[in-house]
Amino acid sequence: MTDDERIAEELKRNIFLTTVDRIYDWCRRGSMWPISFGLACCAFEMICAAAARFDLARFGMEAVRATPRQADLMIVAGTVTHKMAPQVLRLYRQMAEPKYVIAMGACAISGGTFRSYSVLQGVDKIIPVDVYVPGCPPRPEALLHGIIKLQEKIERQSVRTVPWYRKA
Amino acid sequence: MLKTRTITLNLGPQHPSTHGVFRMVLTMDGETIVDLKPIFGYLHRGMEKLAETRTYLQNMPLTDRMDYICAMTNNLAYAITVEKLAGLEVPERAEYIRVIMAEFTRVVNHLVAIGALLNDLGAFFTPMLYCLRERERILDLFEMTCGARMTCNYLRFGGVAADLPEEFVPQAREVVAGLYYWVDDLERLLTTNEILLARLQGIGILPRELAINCSVTGPTLRASGVPYDVRRAAPYSIYDRFDFKIPTLDEGDCYARYLIRLAEIRQSLHIIEQALDHLPPGEVQAKVPRLLRPPVGDAYARIESPKGELGFYLVSDGGISPYRFHVRAPTLINLTVLPDLVRGLRIPDLVAIIGSIDIVMGEIDR
C-alpha cells in the first residue's frame, strides 16, 4: 500500500467517522433531557428558565424527566449539604450514560456563602461537573449560556474518545 | 382472610412535588397512607451558626437565601429585629418602600404557591408558567430597584439600600393594574374548574383547634377560620396606616387555602396601590454606624411573611456579630400538622396538601 493509498484510506475512515460523530453529537446535543432536581434557591431560577420568558423548550429541554433513568443532564441547582450528598451521588450514578452535569450557582460550585459545618464545598468533590454556571443565583440567561456551552462541548466530542464506551 | 401487607415508600428527597429536598417516609396499605414521617435537613446549611461569625449587615444576604421566593420579607423581618435591638428609627419614605416591596413579595409568593399547587395536581405546567410569567413582571421591579431578581439584599438597618429609581412608580402601577386583571383571569381558569374542585374540596381539612395548637400561621391558619395576621394583630412598620382586610374561610381544606391566597393577592395589590399613592419624598436611610454594635440584650420581632409568622430572635453581646441568631420558620411549624392531614388519604391528596400548605425547604432547614 502506497502512502497515497494509506492517506486516502485514513481520510475515508475519518470522513466516515466525522459524519458519525456529527450525527452522534447532534442528537445528544439536540435532545438533552434534564432531571427535575432542584436543591435550593437556584432551582427556582431553573424553573424560570423553563418559563415563558426564557423558554428552555427551545433547546428541546422541556422534557424534564422525574426519574434519573431517562435523564441526560443533571443540573445541580443549589446547595449540596452533607446530608444530601449521598443522595446526589446516588442519583448521578443511577443516571444512564451518556450523562452530563451542570453545577448551577455558587453553592454547587464551591459551597458559596455557606462555608459551614453542614455544606459540601462544591459538588465537584463527589461528581464530575461539565459546566459551571456562576452566580448566586445565576440568572436564567446565565443558565441558558451554560447549556449552550455544554452543547458546544458535546459538539467537540468524538465517538472514539467518549468515556462511556470504555470498560469501567 | 387474605392478608395484605403495608409497603414503605420514600417520597423525596428528589421528587417532583416535594418542593425541594423534603423527604417523607410513607407507610401505605395499597394506595392508602397509613402513616407519614417527615424528614428534613437535606438543605440544612447551618445559617444560624454562620450568622454568629458575621457582622449584622453581613447576615442580610443569608436571610435572602432562607425563603428564597420571598427574599424581601425575610430582609424586612431581620431588619426590624435588628432595629428593635439597636433602637433605630426608619425614615418614612423607607417604610413605604418596605411595605411596597413586602407586599409585592407576598404576591410573588402566592403566585408561585398557586402555580406549584396546580403543578402538583398534574396540570402540566401551564398554570405554573402563567404564574411565573406574571411573577417576572414583579421581579423586573425588584431588579430595577436593587439589581437582583430573587436574592434582593435590599433592606438596610434604618432604611433601604437605595432609593427607588424614577421609573419605578409608574411601572409598579402598571404591574398592579395588570395583576388585577390577571388574577381575575386565573380565577376564570381555575377556581370553578370541576376537576380542581374535586381534587381540593374536602381534602386535608385542618380543624381550627388543631391549627392553633400546632402554632400554624399564615394563609394555612386563616383558611381554618382564625383571623390572625401579624399585620393586624401587632402592626409593624407602617401597616396600621393602610386599609386592608384579612380574609378567612371556615372550611380549612386545600381549596380554602387556595382561595385565601387568591384573596390575599388582591389585598396586597390594594395595599401597594395605597402605598404608591402616598409615597412621601425624603431620605431612605437613617444615620446608622457602618459597623453596628447593638447593646447587650435580646429581641424578638415578627412579621407576617407570605407563609406565616416569620420571626427573628437575636441575642447581642455588644459585639459586631449576633451572639445568637434564631429564625422562627413558619413553614417548619406549619408542617407539624402534615401527618394528621394525610392519614387515610392517598398520594395524590398528599401532594395536593403539601402544595396547599406551601413549603420552601430553604426556610424549613435553614
Add this chain to the structure above:
Amino acid sequence: MAFVSDLFVNSWNWIAVQLARFLPPWAAELVMMFAGVVVLIAFLLFMVMLLTLLERKVVARIADRIGPNRVGPFGILQPLADTLKLIIKENTEPAQADHWVFRLAPAVAVTAALMPYAVIPLGRGMVGTDINVGVLYVVSISSLTVIAILMAGWGGCNKYSLLGGMRAVAQMFSFEVPLALCLASVVLLTGSLSLVSITEAQRELWLVLVQPVGFLLYLLCGIAEANRSPFDIPEAESELVAGYHTEYSGVRFAFFFMAEYINMFTVSAMATIMFLGGWRGPFVDQLPVLSVVYFLLKVHFLVFLMFWFRATFPRLRIDQLLSLSWKVLLPIALANLMLTALADKVAHRAGLSRMASAGLLLGSNLVLAGVAIATLYLVYERRRAPSLSRRYEIHWH
C-alpha cells in the same frame, strides 16, 4: 388526471401490476402484503414523531412559550434527535428486577399498539385488510396494552412502578367496558363490525349527529385508555415519579413512549371512523386522494383536543376516575345502548325514512343526555347537601 385523483391507491395498484409481470401471483401478493405492512409501520413511526413535536409545540404555545426551535428549521428535527438519542442511551435494569418480564414489556406495548393498524382504513381504499370483525379486533388488541403496563409495573421491582402499574390496570379495565358499549351501539346502527363498512355507512350522515352522547363517552373512555391527561394517572409525574416506566431508559423507554402516542392516534382514529365518518368529506368521491387528508385532519383535531386537555386540566384522582367510569359512564353507556336499540326498532317498525329515523335516534340520545345530566346534578347536589356549610364564603376582618 385520473391517476393523480387517487394517487396513492393507483400507484399501489400500478406497482402490484408491475410485480405480477415477473413474479408468480402468490409471490407478488406476498411482496405487496409485506410492503403494505412496512408502509403502515413507517407511517405510524412518522406519525409518532409528528405527534411528539406537535404536542410540544401546542403545549408550548398554550403556555405562552415557543417550543422546540433549535434542532432543524423550526425544530422539526427535534423528534429525530430524541429518537436517535434514546437509541444510543444506556439501558438500565435493576438487579432485583424480574428480568424477562422487564425486558419484554416494551416490546409487548409496541406490538399491541401497532396491531390495530392492520384493519384501520386511513383513506378510501387505503386499508391494510378489511376483516369482518374489525371493531372487535381493535378493541381486543388494544386491551393488550394493559398487559404490557402491568409487566412493566411488576417487573421493575420499583414501588412507584408497581403502584403505577396497578393503577393502570384498574383504570384501563374500567374504561374498557363503557368503551365497548359505545362501540356496540355504533355496530347496532351500522349493522357491521367491519371498519370499512362502518365508514361506508356514514356516507350520508356522520354518526356523531345521531349518537352525540356515544361520541362523548367514547372520547372520554378513549383518552383514559390512552392514559392521557386528565386521566394520565398511571404515570402521574407529580405523584409516582414516572409511574410504570420509572425504571426504563434508552430504547425501552422509547418504545413505551411510542406505544403511548400510537395509542393516542388509535383512539382518535377509531373515534373518527366510528363517529366522524372516517375519511368521508366533501368531494371525496370525485377526488379520492382527499380522503386521507380528511382522515388525518379529523384525527389531528381530536389529538389536538387531547393536547389541549393536557395543557389545561389538572388530573383526577384514581378513585374519582374509577367512580366516573363505573358509576357514571357505564350506566350512561348501558342506557345509551338500550335506548338506541329501542329507537332503532321503533323506527324500523314504523317504517320511517332514513332522515326521520336519524331524527328519532338523535332525539332519544338528547333525551338521554338531558336525563343523565339532570340525574348527575341531583346526585351531586344531594351529596353536597350534608356539607352545605361548605360554601367557601370568605369572611373579611
Add this chain to the structure above:
Amino acid sequence: MLSNYAFIGLFAIVAVIFPFAGFAVSYLVRPKRPDPVKEDVYECGLKTIGETWVQFKVQYYLYALIFVIFDVMSVFLFPWAVAYHALGLYALVEMFFFLGILAGGLIYAWRKGALRWV
C-alpha cells in the same frame, strides 16, 4: 378471506420483530457500564425500604373480577348488535333482560362497595 388474516398474521410478525430490531440496533450502539448503584432500584435517591412485591390489597382483584364479567358481556353484545336488524322484536326484549341483569349486578357490586377504590 384467508388472505385477510394472512395479512394480519404478517403484520403481527413484523410488529413483533420491529421492537426486537430496535433492541438489537440499540444493543450494538449503546454504552454498557454496569455499576452496583445503577442496578439498584430508584426511589427518590434513597435505598428502598422493605419489599416491593408484597401481597396487595384485595380490592385490585375485585376490580378485575367485575371487569371480566362485563367484558364477557360485551363479547355477547357484539354479535347481537351486528345481527340486530335481521332479528325480530324478540332480540330486543331478550337483550333488555340481559342488560337488566347486568345492571342489577352492577348495582349490587356498587352497594357492596366493591367499586370503592382503596
Add this chain to the structure above:
Amino acid sequence: MTDEEILARIEEHFPGAVVEVPQALDFTIVLRAERLLEVATYLRDELGLDYLISVTSVDRGDEFEVVYHLGTMTDQAGYLVLKVRVLRPSAEVPSLTPLWRGAEFQEDEVYDLMGIRFTGHPNLRRIMMWEGYEGHPLRKDFRPPYPIETDRLIAQSYAESENP
C-alpha cells in the same frame, strides 16, 4: 391583661416558680425548669395564652437558656417571653409538646443543634443532621469539621451511599 398582671398571677399560683424578671426589650420571665410545664399549662388554659410562637435556645457558656415566646391569636398585640435555664452537663428541660403540638419540631431542632434533651417529648430525634452525627453545631464550643475533615466526610458519604 398586662404583663405585670400575668407575672402577679404566676407568682400567686406558683410561689417560687419565678427565678428572675430581667430587664429586657420584651417582657421576660425566667422560670424554674421543673415548674415550666405547670406554669405553661396554667398560662394556656387559664390566661388564654394559647399560641406558642417559638421555642429556641441560647448557649450562655456554663448554662443553656431555653426561650419560649408565648402569645395569643387574637388582635391583642404582644407576647410573653419565658426563659428556662439549665446547667450544661445535664441539660434537660420538660417538653411542651404535650401541650402544644407546634413545639414538636422546634424542640427537635433545639435538641439537634444545641443538645438539650426534652423530657416527655414523644419522638425526640435529630431533625437537621443525620442520626449518628457527632456534636451539636450551635453550641459555642462546637468546632466545625471543615476544612480538615471535609474530605473525611466526603469519603464517608461515598461509603454511605446507601443512606439510613
